Amino acid sequence: GIISVTLEDATLEVSSALLTMASPVFARMLGSRMKEGMERRVELIGKHRAEFEEFLSFLHPVQGRTAKVTEDNIDTLVKWFDEYEIIPMKDECETFLLTLPCTVDRLLQAKRYGLQRQYARCLQTVAEEFESMEIEKVAQAAPEVMVELVPLIKAAVARMRRDIAAEAHEDQRK
Numbered sequence: 001g002i003i004s005v006t007l008e009d010a011t012l013e014v015s016s017a018l019l020t021m022a023s024p025v026f027a028r029m030l031g032s033r034m035k036e037g038m039e040r041r042v043e044l045i046g047k048h049r050a051e052f053e054e055f056l057s058f059l060h061p062v063q064g065r066t067a068k069v070t071e072d073n074i075d076t077l078v079k080w081f082d083e084y085e086i087i088p089m090k091d092e093c094e095t096f097l098l099t100l101p102c103t104v105d106r107l108l109q110a111k112r113y114g115l116q117r118q119y120a121r122c123l124q125t126v127a128e129e130f131e132s133m134e135i136e137k138v139a140q141a142a143p144e145v146m147v148e149l150v151p152l153i154k155a156a157v158a159r160m161r162r163d164i165a166a167e168a169h170e171d172q173r174k
Contacts, residue, residue, distance in 0.1 A: 003030065004041045010049040014056065016040070022059040023084040055080040058089055069096040075109070082113040094118050102126060104134045111145050127152030 003016045019026035019042075030037040044052065054076055057067040069077060074096055081090040094115040097106065102125035110119035123145075126133050130153045139146045 001040065003036075005052065006041065006043045007047050007049050007052055008045070012049070012052070018056070018059055018061075023086050025084045051076045051080065055084075059086075069093055071100065074100075078109065078113050078115070090115075102129075104137045107138065107145065108141055111142055123148060123152060128156045130156065 002013050005012045005014050020030050036042045078093040097118045102122040107122035107126050
């Protein structure tokens with residue numbers, strides 16, 4: 001059947017089957033004993049129409065085949081697919097993220113949404129390029145990530161020192 005989805009800026013009529021087949025979270029919400037299921041209404045507090053419609057486009061059986069993950073929608077999609085437990089789409093988002101440059105924000109995003117391959121890659125990159133990264137942001141936002149980052153930064157510094165010493169030694173031999 002059709003349900004009403006109330007967002008911050010709109011109310012949309014949506015196929016309950018579309019939502020429940022794709023998302024275990026919606027399946028639980030719309031279960032027969034839940035208030036949402038009995039009232040045929042779901043309130044998504046703090047959610048906006050544009051993001052919800054983008055999310056829906058990936059669930060739709062026809063549109064979903066043409067919907068693409070892009071730099072413009074990746075941050076919205078990974079958040080929605082994680083929250084509503086749509087694992088295959090979340091995995092697709094991670095695969096896309098693996099093609100983008102690593103930044104502190106991407107590292108924190110990977111940690112927040114449990115994107116393990118992206119997290120490992122960004123952890124290594126941020127450690128190796130720590131001089132040009134906003135390391136302070138990691139310390140403030142996610143101290144537990146900083147604990148993992150510090151040994152990698154120390155290893156990167158040790159490699160840099162070895163390289164400098166080797167270059168100096170080569171220069172002396174010339």
